[in-house]
Amino acid sequence: MAEPRISSIDGKLAEEFAVPSHVEEVKEKMAAFASFHAEAGRKVVLITSGGTKVPLESRTVRFLDNFSSGRRGASSAEYFIDSGYAVIFLHRHRSLYPYTRMFLTINMLDALEFQGGGAPGNTGEVVVNQQVLPNIAKVLKRYEEVKESRLLLPIEFNTLSEYLHLLKAAAQALSTIGSKAMFYLAAAVSDFYIPASEMPEHKIQSSNGPLQLSMKMVPKILSPLVKDWAPQAFVISFKLETDASILLDKARRALDTYRHQAVVANVLDSRRGYVVVVTPETQAELILAEEDVKNEVEIEERIVSNLTSAHDNFITQQVA
Amino acid sequence: MAEPRISSIDGKLAEEFAVPSHVEEVKEKMAAFASFHAEAGRKVVLITSGGTKVPLESRTVRFLDNFSSGRRGASSAEYFIDSGYAVIFLHRHRSLYPYTRMFLTINMLDALEFQGGGAPGNTGEVVVNQQVLPNIAKVLKRYEEVKESRLLLPIEFNTLSEYLHLLKAAAQALSTIGSKAMFYLAAAVSDFYIPASEMPEHKIQSSNGPLQLSMKMVPKILSPLVKDWAPQAFVISFKLETDASILLDKARRALDTYRHQAVVANVLDSRRGYVVVVTPETQAELILAEEDVKNEVEIEERIVSNLTSAHDNFITQQVA
Numbered sequence: 001m002a003e004p005r006i007s008s009i010d011g012k013l014a015e016e017f018a019v020p021s022h023v024e025e026v027k028e029k030m031a032a033f034a035s036f037h038a039e040a041g042r043k044v045v046l047i048t049s050g051g052t053k054v055p056l057e058s059r060t061v062r063f064l065d066n067f068s069s070g071r072r073g074a075s076s077a078e079y080f081i082d083s084g085y086a087v088i089f090l091h092r093h094r095s096l097y098p099y100t101r102m103f104l105t106i107n108m109l110d111a112l113e114f115q116g117g118g119a120p121g122n123t124g125e126v127v128v129n130q131q132v133l134p135n136i137a138k139v140l141k142r143y144e145e146v147k148e149s150r151l152l153l154p155i156e157f158n159t160l161s162e163y164l165h166l167l168k169a170a171a172q173a174l175s176t177i178g179s180k181a182m183f184y185l186a187a188a189v190s191d192f193y194i195p196a197s198e199m200p201e202h203k204i205q206s207s208n209g210p211l212q213l214s215m216k217m218v219p220k221i222l223s224p225l226v227k228d229w230a231p232q233a234f235v236i237s238f239k240l241e242t243d244a245s246i247l248l249d250k251a252r253r254a255l256d257t258y259r260h261q262a263v264v265a266n267v268l269d270s271r272r273g274y275v276v277v278v279t280p281e282t283q284a285e286l287i288l289a290e291e292d293v294k295n296e297v298e299i300e301e302r303i304v305s306n307l308t309s310a311h312d313n314f315i316t317q318q319v320a
Numbered sequence: 321m322a323e324p325r326i327s328s329i330d331g332k333l334a335e336e337f338a339v340p341s342h343v344e345e346v347k348e349k350m351a352a353f354a355s356f357h358a359e360a361g362r363k364v365v366l367i368t369s370g371g372t373k374v375p376l377e378s379r380t381v382r383f384l385d386n387f388s389s390g391r392r393g394a395s396s397a398e399y400f401i402d403s404g405y406a407v408i409f410l411h412r413h414r415s416l417y418p419y420t421r422m423f424l425t426i427n428m429l430d431a432l433e434f435q436g437g438g439a440p441g442n443t444g445e446v447v448v449n450q451q452v453l454p455n456i457a458k459v460l461k462r463y464e465e466v467k468e469s470r471l472l473l474p475i476e477f478n479t480l481s482e483y484l485h486l487l488k489a490a491a492q493a494l495s496t497i498g499s500k501a502m503f504y505l506a507a508a509v510s511d512f513y514i515p516a517s518e519m520p521e522h523k524i525q526s527s528n529g530p531l532q533l534s535m536k537m538v539p540k541i542l543s544p545l546v547k548d549w550a551p552q553a554f555v556i557s558f559k560l561e562t563d564a565s566i567l568l569d570k571a572r573r574a575l576d577t578y579r580h581q582a583v584v585a586n587v588l589d590s591r592r593g594y595v596v597v598v599t600p601e602t603q604a605e606l607i608l609a610e611e612d613v614k615n616e617v618e619i620e621e622r623i624v625s626n627l628t629s630a631h632d633n634f635i636t637q638q639v640a
Binding site: 057060063067192201202204209217268 | 377386423427538589
């Protein structure tokens, strides 16, 4: 009875959140990926990215979602790889993806053309118009290098249930590499859900009148992750608020509660130019200046640089 | 006081659903598009596609969503264009898009390569690997033709409010071309919402405990659309259920209530292979046989073929 809180979360996970059928297979894949890269002397980061779907019906027509394009997770993955990490990218299906994220704002067919145009010289080849996508050659080259060296392992989730079980599997898979593992929990995870046992099977009928929804609190998975599943890992959580006045207090309280290494705190409106990395001892503001924005510097580069240094110190301390 | 129901919906729209700032501009664009094509002898269809977002907070972190990839709307748009229609495509931001939908299941960077590979013959051109995307030349050619002839006008929405106001604007814009307009309302629209006046400004705090949500019924916009905004148009609504046993009854009741021309009725699990087109007088089952599926026939081709014939009859009857 030493850890009643943890075992109750484990129990809840098993009872109230459907286990995805492929979870064991994915866990083996992640464990193999982690030991392969750790043996090659690399650190491994698990990035979570995108929002979770919370179904309101078991044959789901409606669901609750959390706003997240997945931009922060996708760009951070690129900077971690540039810093020598291998990346497990646990992301919401169809959210932004490393490298591919450059296509977000365009219709791909607007960037393609027939080589030689409609003229007789037309080779039948379809080429990218590099005036529409000026960075394509650079990005494709980097994408192919990363694929070749197997530095990126993508895993998808849709629902909150899938996210929770896959994160647990990832934590267990990475526990074998100890302090060389980082968890970078950038996904926008729902705080509320409807247990499978209380969910209607069929589409809720609007003819029944206004909708009263009663949603339960999602178990705080950070607690068993830090204490039980991956106790030696370097763990970073994210805190997004819309009200800046409560942000730092909430970040400090999260560190007190879960005893992990850092919280990246940010406010919805300013999240692309300003974050605070909060640790038990320190508080670092990372800010993009106007000049940086002009030069297309991304704040994720700064966040990743801050955290990889901290991770190195953390590893040294564990060894010492 | 002849139409209290309609005016109350109009009033509700104005009061409880934020008006998008660009609605007048979009309305003019749609009106110009409609009259241009009607003068050229074309019919015009407004297709709605994808699910609506219903924010739970005014600075939105959480929202209710309706399951919809936008596949039916996007593929139907292509078949309507093939049938000589001009298409206004009112779709959820980042839902499936005509022609581009072929990229859905692949990572675009996996379909690109350097011409001549890494070899000295490398021209710097980035080309599509047509073994990965065997239909790309055909699709790109068709996409360019459609763009050239301006047969497709894309309009985006995110939230339920945007959808409702843009649909009203579309109905008013298309009212000038009378029975030549078709409405093909395939979007998955929420039945429930939280009025702006009852919405919290900031992110709902999980520290406040379980979430009790009380959502109001979304006004049935089909009613003023049919009676008031576009009374001469040919109007098709969609009915999606998970329970097949209530489907046809619900479709018939919708026709009785709104007095429009047809309901396309379908069940979540079988929607890609089976629909019923229900009109006041008829009921047509459209089914894909195994053979059709093997030949990659899409059920939207059958739906569009059924409805374009019915639209022609409708126009003839109006004139007679």
